[in-house]
Amino acid sequence: MTTTPRRIAWSVVVVGSAAACAYGLLEVSRIPSQDFGDLGLGPELPPEYWACLVGLNVLVLLAWRLAAPLWASVPLMTSLIVLVYGAGPVLSELPRGATTYRHLGIAEAVGSRPLDTDFDAYFNWPGFFAGLSSLTEASGVDPLELARWAPVANMLIWAVALAGCYAVFGLGRRTTLLAVWLFVVANWIDQDYLSPQAFAFAGYLVFLTLLAGPLGAFRSIPVHWRDWPHMRGLRHADESAQRRVAALMLVVVVTAAVTVSHQLTPVVLLMGAGALLLVRRLAVPTLPVTVGVIVLLWLLFGAKPYLEGHPPLAGLLQGEVPAGADQRLGGSEGHHLVSLVRLAITGSVLGLAALGVIRGWRRHDLDGRLVLLTGAPFLMLPLQSYGGEMVMRVVLFSLPGACALAAVALSPRRTSERWWPRQGTLACAVLLPVLAAACVVTRYGNTAFDVFSRNELAAIRQVPAVVPPGSVVVAAATEAIPWAEVDYLDYERRRLSDICGQVWTSRACADELLHRADVHAGHGGITVVLTDRQRTALRMLRGIPGKEYDALERRLAALAGPDETWGTGTAVRLYHLSPRRNP
Amino acid sequence: MRTRPPQPLWSGLAGSAAAVALVIGPGEYARPVLAGLLMGLLPGLALLAAGAFPFRPRLTGVAIVLSLCVTVLASTAFAYAGIREWEATVGALGAVCALAAVVGLLRGRAR
Numbered sequence: 001m002t003t004t005p006r007r008i009a010w011s012v013v014v015v016g017s018a019a020a021c022a023y024g025l026l027e028v029s030r031i032p033s034q035d036f037g038d039l040g041l042g043p044e045l046p047p048e049y050w051a052c053l054v055g056l057n058v059l060v061l062l063a064w065r066l067a068a069p070l071w072a073s074v075p076l077m078t079s080l081i082v083l084v085y086g087a088g089p090v091l092s093e094l095p096r097g098a099t100t101y102r103h104l105g106i107a108e109a110v111g112s113r114p115l116d117t118d119f120d121a122y123f124n125w126p127g128f129f130a131g132l133s134s135l136t137e138a139s140g141v142d143p144l145e146l147a148r149w150a151p152v153a154n155m156l157i158w159a160v161a162l163a164g165c166y167a168v169f170g171l172g173r174r175t176t177l178l179a180v181w182l183f184v185v186a187n188w189i190d191q192d193y194l195s196p197q198a199f200a201f202a203g204y205l206v207f208l209t210l211l212a213g214p215l216g217a218f219r220s221i222p223v224h225w226r227d228w229p230h231m232r233g234l235r236h237a238d239e240s241a242q243r244r245v246a247a248l249m250l251v252v253v254v255t256a257a258v259t260v261s262h263q264l265t266p267v268v269l270l271m272g273a274g275a276l277l278l279v280r281r282l283a284v285p286t287l288p289v290t291v292g293v294i295v296l297l298w299l300l301f302g303a304k305p306y307l308e309g310h311p312p313l314a315g316l317l318q319g320e321v322p323a324g325a326d327q328r329l330g331g332s333e334g335h336h337l338v339s340l341v342r343l344a345i346t347g348s349v350l351g352l353a354a355l356g357v358i359r360g361w362r363r364h365d366l367d368g369r370l371v372l373l374t375g376a377p378f379l380m381l382p383l384q385s386y387g388g389e390m391v392m393r394v395v396l397f398s399l400p401g402a403c404a405l406a407a408v409a410l411s412p413r414r415t416s417e418r419w420w421p422r423q424g425t426l427a428c429a430v431l432l433p434v435l436a437a438a439c440v441v442t443r444y445g446n447t448a449f450d451v452f453s454r455n456e457l458a459a460i461r462q463v464p465a466v467v468p469p470g471s472v473v474v475a476a477a478t479e480a481i482p483w484a485e486v487d488y489l490d491y492e493r494r495r496l497s498d499i500c501g502q503v504w505t506s507r508a509c510a511d512e513l514l515h516r517a518d519v520h521a522g523h524g525g526i527t528v529v530l531t532d533r534q535r536t537a538l539r540m541l542r543g544i545p546g547k548e549y550d551a552l553e554r555r556l557a558a559l560a561g562p563d564e565t566w567g568t569g570t571a572v573r574l575y576h577l578s579p580r581r582n583p
Numbered sequence: 584m585r586t587r588p589p590q591p592l593w594s595g596l597a598g599s600a601a602a603v604a605l606v607i608g609p610g611e612y613a614r615p616v617l618a619g620l621l622m623g624l625l626p627g628l629a630l631l632a633a634g635a636f637p638f639r640p641r642l643t644g645v646a647i648v649l650s651l652c653v654t655v656l657a658s659t660a661f662a663y664a665g666i667r668e669w670e671a672t673v674g675a676l677g678a679v680c681a682l683a684a685v686v687g688l689l690r691g692r693a694r
Contacts, residue, residue: 131654131655134654138673140618157644203648242634242690250649253656254649257652260655260656
């Protein structure tokens, strides 16, 4: 029976968490400058914010220690998510990250013009963008505002879906809450912005929930390969045949929606289904085949235009070394430090997960499904040709399983409903605040170049009106330019690294640009867009000195001449290189 | 697992009503709420109910993501068909909700 003083204590904890969240964000809103250093937002955050963050992590332990009811965890979890993921939206009145703007532009193009599947890869997987277009038009919400708060909304959806997923994997309620909390504070990957992968990740969690829940099976005899694929000795986890049929149909709906939205996630769905089949915990052995058929059909018909020009694994077979993975660890000292903290977060969670495996094994409580779901995404690492971001995607997809195992390491038992012993509490008291602080530092480690001002956006929106028709527009660093938000199909865009390589000198790059203007750019030539944020991004990410960037800009100004230079002295400058008549 | 009585049909009916209200044209503040409910919650709840899943808080995430999936699939189909009016997607979602309600109703009678 709950005593009144204890009830008062819960209430104080819940109100305290909401107050900590509100006060922390108020302090973020008071940060005056948008000129951040190489460490990003972290060093600019006032001590009050850090105190609120640490306090929130202590409050949740206090709430659990006081045996607070589970509903009390909802406001605590919400406060944490809003405090960590809401700092970005509060900091800037525009969405963070250049890719967000591109996604808004694609959604606008999909919703307002005929679908041109030959344009680029996005239009071969248009599902998310079509849905986003419908949502913004039906709701009347400003797309920029929607994109600004998308990280908070996505993380809330992920947290709810994750809690449901852990429940069907047999985690006790307390262990589930700790696992979700760990996920929230260990997710530095920053893929929760308005993107197809964020939607597809939510689909992946629900896919796992349906497979491990109504379509799951109890294993009653040990696995023997000679039994496969007959799956003898299995019992359905859900006794209702009607629910199993319905769940199968829902799995098809989720798989189809994910398949038409994102290139990579269907592969992870297949891996997840395969992993559950491998440990004989899937009651429908043919389900991976069904998923595979849906994916294959889309590749053959929906994504055919793209795949004709880009055969899968072609780069891998040709021995191409993708850019990106090494770049994420290189660059300026500050960026390197942030990258090391990211590695440390992932290493800590995977280390704890390994401890959870050992503890679970010793207690005869280990769920092999969680181990496989943590490890399976690492099989995707050879597909590095996926834009060099594969490591980040692998970490994201392995995080749900890793966090569950890490929570198991800190709990008395996997299915435990009671509170942990003192050692577990002490470990959490140290671990959770440290992880939360590291998460904030790493998530906002790129704010020096991925936060934009209204003036910049307004200037970038003017680009199509300024550049000559047919001109290819080149940006020095696409990570740092909010372009293509309303004019995705209106002009051709290129990255400077596609033309000059990852690291360049101003003389060689200017010559190459001039050459491309003559040879490859048709009649329109090339227009180069340079901004101060791109200068910062190149220095931070690729170690290109600022003076080299300035030298390139001077050369371009000389080549373009005053008649074909726009925005001199402002945040966004354009230099147009016309094709020479007799190059 | 013990079989519970089927969930009431309120989610399917509410989804259909929300679709109709959105198309008719609600006020400035009601529109985002109705669109959010229709595209992000009600179809999923209705489909779960039609599939004989009794509602539990743990299924909230499934319902939200299912609704988003249905929205994505409907919008994609209309994009390929060259139909670019958002009312088409809203109508399809309303139809899904109504269909789920009918299935739930028939199932309830069969019981």
